[in-house]
Amino acid sequence: MTRQVLTILGSTGSIGVSTLDVVSRHPDKFEIFALAGHRQVGRLAEQCIQFAPKFAVVADAGCAAELAGRLQNANCRTEVLYGAQALIDVASAAEVDGVMCAIVGAAGLPSAMAAAQNGKTIYLANKETLVVSGALFMETAAANGATVLPVDSEHNAVFQVLPRDYAGNLDAHGIQSIILTASGGPFLNTDLAAFDSITPAQAVKHPNWSMGQKISVDSASMMNKGLELIEAHWLFNCPPEKLEVVIHPQSVVHSMVRYLDGSVLSQMGNPDMRTPIAYCLGLPERIASGVGALDFGKLSALTFQTPDFKRFPCLQLAYEAMRSGGSAPCVLNAANEIAVAAFLNGQIKFTDIAKVVAYCLEQDFADGSGSIESLLAQDAETRTRAQAFAARLSQG
Numbered sequence: 001m002t003r004q005v006l007t008i009l010g011s012t013g014s015i016g017v018s019t020l021d022v023v024s025r026h027p028d029k030f031e032i033f034a035l036a037g038h039r040q041v042g043r044l045a046e047q048c049i050q051f052a053p054k055f056a057v058v059a060d061a062g063c064a065a066e067l068a069g070r071l072q073n074a075n076c077r078t079e080v081l082y083g084a085q086a087l088i089d090v091a092s093a094a095e096v097d098g099v100m101c102a103i104v105g106a107a108g109l110p111s112a113m114a115a116a117q118n119g120k121t122i123y124l125a126n127k128e129t130l131v132v133s134g135a136l137f138m139e140t141a142a143a144n145g146a147t148v149l150p151v152d153s154e155h156n157a158v159f160q161v162l163p164r165d166y167a168g169n170l171d172a173h174g175i176q177s178i179i180l181t182a183s184g185g186p187f188l189n190t191d192l193a194a195f196d197s198i199t200p201a202q203a204v205k206h207p208n209w210s211m212g213q214k215i216s217v218d219s220a221s222m223m224n225k226g227l228e229l230i231e232a233h234w235l236f237n238c239p240p241e242k243l244e245v246v247i248h249p250q251s252v253v254h255s256m257v258r259y260l261d262g263s264v265l266s267q268m269g270n271p272d273m274r275t276p277i278a279y280c281l282g283l284p285e286r287i288a289s290g291v292g293a294l295d296f297g298k299l300s301a302l303t304f305q306t307p308d309f310k311r312f313p314c315l316q317l318a319y320e321a322m323r324s325g326g327s328a329p330c331v332l333n334a335a336n337e338i339a340v341a342a343f344l345n346g347q348i349k350f351t352d353i354a355k356v357v358a359y360c361l362e363q364d365f366a367d368g369s370g371s372i373e374s375l376l377a378q379d380a381e382t383r384t385r386a387q388a389f390a391a392r393l394s395q396g
């Protein structure tokens with residue numbers, strides 16, 4: 001059997017590390033062409049020494065010099081590249097079969113798009129790509145024979161319980177709706193009066209999942225579920241009115257599909273991203289992921305409840321942006337990235353995140369959804385606006 005040749009973008013992050021953990025269990029199945037780790041040079045050096053990729057990509061010349069020095073000391077022959085174009089190059093290279101897109105934020109868009117343009121198998125963790133440029137990304141992938149496989153646990157769950165031959169038509173398979181489950185994050189039961197004083201340390205402490213900082217804050221505000229609605233909309237060609245969100249604090253049921261005969265199919269498992277990663281990497285086979293068996297004897301009750309938009313205004317903003325379409329989701333995402341960063345560095349309050357996003361969505365913006373260039377311009381313009389508004393909020 002020939003081994004699948006992989007590029008892993010964002011290899012030093014939470015998803016990247018889980019991906020390499022799965023890969024390391026199957027040396028007969030996978031080989032690494034390139035790893036990209038931005039500024040996390042120490043961890044990337046260790047990964048290069050372990051997996052011996054042909055290329056490693058970092059953010060800039062300074063990081064590149066540091067990484068090259070470390071690799072030389074370890075006799076590792078991985079070639080070091082840097083910059084945004086290098087991410088595109090390692091995602092497009094002819095030798096590569098599959099690309100794990102696990103960069104955080106809209107920064108992951110150009111390289112994911114390059115993988116789509118070059119017909120790769122795309123393991124998509126970077127949901128922001130679909131939020132910002134869903135229509136273009138899916139069209140580009142289809143036009144170039146690229147396969148988009150959802151790594152995000154909810155979408156992976158839906159993908160597992162959709163009919164095998166599902167091709168984007170809910171009605172053709174008697175599907176009534178897609179139900180995304182959400183844990184509700186750390187503040188599901190926090191007194192609303194205490195929301196203003198939520199600290200970054202509290203917000204990144206997710207009850208069930210261990211994830212990067214940005215997505216952890218998004219989970220706490222439920223913007224993550226909002227981004228995931230838009231992600232599901234594009235992945236499954238599902239209209240907004242057929243997308244449901246249900247809060248399920250135990251994170252065991254990873255999502256569900258509701259069929260018109262009354263059946264609801266779900267995928268369950270321990271909350272560990274190595275399961276959806278292994279599912280995607282192994283297709284059409286099931287491969288070991290390292291995730292322990294779900295122990296029903298030890299499970300507490302599985303509970304479900306309806307989300308409250310007053311507690312989670314970001315979820316409502318995302319629903320509205322999805323319904324508006326065009327470049328509203330791009331604006332939503334850019335404003336949220338800036339607001340989350342401003343919250344994490346102590347500039348604004350947790351409750352200001354929704355205010356920054358709402359403010360940016362209320363401004364006039366042109367529809368930039370026609371091309372990647374115009375979307376990236378829209379993204380940049382929104383970031384400037386969001387930054388200015390966050391600065392105003394921080395001054396009271």
Ligand code: NAD
Nearest residue numbers: 010011012013014015037038103104107125126127211212
């Ligand atoms: P993380 O912060 O742990 O890792 C992010 C990775 O991207 C790191 O390797 C980092 O070096 C790299 N990176 C950061 N900024 C970059 C830039 N400007 N250019 C290039 N590389 C950059 O994040 P994560 O939790 O692994 O999440 C990655 C993506 O996967 C996000 O889009 C997130 O929404 C999605 N996702 C994550 C999880 C999870 O459990 N962590 C689950 C579902 C989806």
Ligand code: MG
Nearest residue numbers: 152153154228
């Ligand atoms: Mg998810």
